[in-house]
Amino acid sequence: MRGSLHAAAKKTDGVASKDAFEYLLYGPLVAKVAHAWRESGSLPLDSWCFHILVLLALRLLTFQLWFSYGNMLFFTRRRRVVKDGVDFRQIDAEWDWDNLVIMQTLIAAMVINNPLFPGVTELRAWDPRGWVVALLLHVSISEPAFYWAHRALHRGPLFSQYHAMHHSSPVTQSLTAGFGTPLESFILTLAMGAPLAGAFLAGAGSVSLVYGHVLLFDYLRCMGYSNVEVISHKVFAAFPPLRYLIYTPTYLSLHHREKDRNFCLFMPLFDALGGTIHSKSWELQKEIDQGKNDRVPDFVFLAHVVDVTSSMHVPFGFRSCSSLPFSTHLVLLPLWPLAFACMLFQWFCSKTYTVSFYCLRGRLHQTWTVPRYGFQYFIPSAKKGINRQIELAILRADKMGVKVLSLAALNKNEALNGGGTLFVGKHPNLRVRVVHGNTLTAAVILIEIPSNVKEVFLTGATSKLGRAIALYLCRKKIRVLMLTVSTERFMKIKKEAPAEFQPYLVQVTKYQGAQNCKTWIVGKWLSPREQRWAPPGTHFHQFVVPPIIGFRRDCTYGKLAAMKLPKDVEGLGSCEYTMERGVVHACHAGGVVHCLEGWDHHEVGAIDVDRIDVVWKAALKHGLTPA
Template identity: 35%
Template sequence: MASTPGILSEWPWKPLGKFKYLILAPWVIRSTYMYVTKEDPRERDLSTFLIFPFLLSRMLHNQIWISLSRYRLAKGNNRIVDKSLEFDQVDRERNWDDQILFNGILHYLVTHILPNGTNVPTWRTEGVIMAILLHAGVVEFLYYWLHRALHHHYLYSRYHSHHHSSIVTEPITSVTHPFAEHMSYFFLFGIPLLTTTVSGTGSQAVIFGYVTYIDFMNNLGHCNFELIPKWFFYVFPPLKYLMYTPSFHSLHHTQFRTNYSLFMPIYDYIYGTVDKSLEDLYEMSLKRKEELPNVVYLTHLTTPESIYYMQIGFPGLASRPHDYSSSKWYLWFMWPLTALSSLLAGIYGRTFVVESHRFHKLTLQTWVVPKYKKQYFLQGQKSSITNLIEKAVLDAEEKGVKVLSLGLLNQTEESNAYGEVYVKRHPKLKVKVVDGSSLAAAVILNSIPKGTTQILLTGNLTKVAYAVAFALCQKGIQVASPKDDEYKKLKESFINVSSSAETSNLVLTKKYFQKVWLVGDGMNKEEQVKAPKGTIFIPFSQFPPQPFRKDCFYYCTPAMYTPASLENLHSCENWLPRRVMSAWRIAGIVHGFEGWNEHECGFYTTADIHKVWQATLRHGFQPLPITFSCLEV
């Protein structure tokens, strides 16, 4: 909100919450019914019928800009402002679609109030020309002075400061304003639309074309990366005064008292309010190259819908943990787009960047393998996935990356021997491949309640499970395995790394009386039923167990809180809450900070667990509360 909110700051339908979209339902139903039931094509009001599809297209238009902007900013090329974007800005800009709803209501009202508001023709040349002239000569001029007025202390503190709270702009920052401010903007933008409609020169081209132009230019000016090439202004020099650039408007958000124009800088040039550093910033942004990371976290898609929960997806979803047990109702209506994204992921066939962070001297990036969780278990996909991961390792080597940590199913014994395959194939690798098992094991060991004397270990065994079981046995804690094959594997691993002394604390049991369970993938409901009331389930797998017992406690997958100095963190990692990262991801960051000159990959290669844990704490990462569960989010 603004620093001292004025009247009409809140949107009138805010109390409706998620049901705010229903305010358009009567209009949409009526216009659709009237269009479908008319037998004579000449009586069908196409222009009114198209209002709702146009509103949906506007949402898609804005979302394309959001995804493009976040993708480009993650790569770093042509970035304008380097400051951090945080969760508070994402929350503040969550209602960016309110202005589309407001615009839709106004469209429908016009069709009922004005005599020329219905059955609008597709094209009227005189109306198009009139709209262009009115925008350039009236709307731009009035907006310039309105914008300057909004920067007066009285109006700025009550309204416009809400918009300027976002120093690092995103496309949807352009429409983040209090309701009263939006009313004034729609009054201005309505001048060309209402004038052409009343004069009988209106057309669908003017109505839909003009609003699309406003959306395009708004998104362009707030995208925070420069994309207007210099030759654009060499070909037609007057464009300098008729079209702004992202650099132009970015300066308004950082300097505040310059570059007030809407889309045409001509009035800033006339009244002498152009920022003097404009040319330098524009040149510098255009020359800025793609940012080279120091540490890369290599993850993958989990479900076809998971793309929406990533930073380049929907801001509202990306800023909250992904609940895999339920799906947002509106995502069901997006199945064509979901199917298209799945198809493009398969065609693209290489990793892509989704996040970029700054942590003191390190630049961090997250790369995504375009494969889903189910594909990792398909025999026909294993070769393709292995090649994609190897290609990512070689790309990281070429870019000079110091550390690449393997996340989720990109590191398993079956697929690549916890990354060891790539190290053996390329023995001269300078980039250090990290599977993060040591830190994951350390997080689990420090999550076990003090005073625990026995635990039960079940589920598909992993490198982390072996390391944790061995460390617990060394401490004198009894580790019970309920399955013969798992027990034999654990016992053999103990003998391979030490004497048989530790095996005395490893037992085979068919009794499920232990109150602390270490669980991995493969634990089923039948096993959960056997657990005593109040049992604590601590997962050692990358994916959390499916909760079944309401009288038990389910801990989060190995993860830690990130320090405040880790910048530009405004999306959640899968099911983890805000500002929490998985241990496998943090392990790569710590490896890069410490400058450790060895790989941490392969089944028998595990770094000193205590050493990794202490280094992680030293760099500001903090353990989650002992009773913390992902279910609490």
């Protein structure tokens, strides 16, 4: 629809890149409104150009709000019609869902200057006759015309050439309502525009009719495509005729699954007249409304928010942001006050919420988020409250029947809860296995170290990960320079190593001690001054959160330990913070492996060095690969 302009806006790697060039088409309208505003000194409420632009913004907001609601799994999980997630393929295919709104807005802009519609030039705020005319025309013309046109699109070559693309989206969302070919968009435009055109030709059109009819049309379309059942079955039980006057998300989903049923626009009455109603439409709607279609996840990754800006990267925010690795988008900056207000609200409610899910090897994996932000974990007075929220999440997972719950970086902080030992010790009869995933994190870091390295410098050496890395490397006869000022903690770790390998563990108390070592394993944040002691050509491996900043141009910097999920993962449509698509933090992957292997032990507290190779081989066996 946008031809070469659209094609030029795509990234060369095939991942869609959202552009705003198409909205430059409204430049003349904006200029005309700005000129009228300047001349009159107030908003040009008597200008159709102004109302078209306002309506464009409201329509886009309608689609976005329905999308956000449909993906708020903490509200909608039990009433989702299709339980599968939306994957990256569908997201990329639907990237330009706003084509429909853009086309209809441009048509409206042409209509207001067309002499065939003289009544449009007169702006009346309200005329009840127009609402009556529009309603009659919608029921008598738009609904039956769309029904027969829709049925025609499902026949022969019309389906393969003009409608199959729309049905390629396995899980409908509000944005799917705007996704289609130009022919489908044109049919929808006629269905929406016919009642308005009739009302204005009858001399009964008004501004309120345009706003009301268009926004209600979009609202009903988004509701049907939301994949969340919003109409109670009790309403249909109390008023049976109502089920023929308004469709439901379940009703529409059956059309997407069985293409020869449920063709109507909004009113199943015409499917009843045409004999195309799916026999399970109301029965399935009742089951979903009652939550009988719910699935308990096998695995839960308990994440946390890093900061206010990254909190807008959630899947129920902007899909164009969450489906790509996190970065600070300019479009998000004006929404920072709203995100900050949501942060305060989350603190007040203190409820763990579900943000995303995917399916691997037939098992449902979900990500839950503790409503706490990164800086809060370093406030001593917040420690008790954070642990309480993590504990409640574990108990909720245990009650639901979740098999494995893995803790994200700060949720398993040693100073916070001993790497999860606090909860296992407090609740010894937990059925859910609590996992910190650091065994696989250690394996990913260790596998990155070249086989010819004979000496490494380790900061954060007495931490949970630092200890395991040091003990593992000394067994390989690699000299480990452990940075720590605590001789007692160093000696405690050294005594854990077999006697013949203890000489390979060396305590250093200053960064100067590593000025000749080119392999640094960083578990503690390094300032530019501290990085200065590394010799040229040094590579910084790291397991510190947040990761260190690469100040040295003559050195190289590794990323946080991560693993790529298998290619057969289903329903994954969001990126985990700054990770690439399909890549998760190693502690997340560690929980996945724990679940797939069916291990029945908790993985909390100190890392078992003897299990590092076991966990690594299990990860590779299940198709996970180092990122």
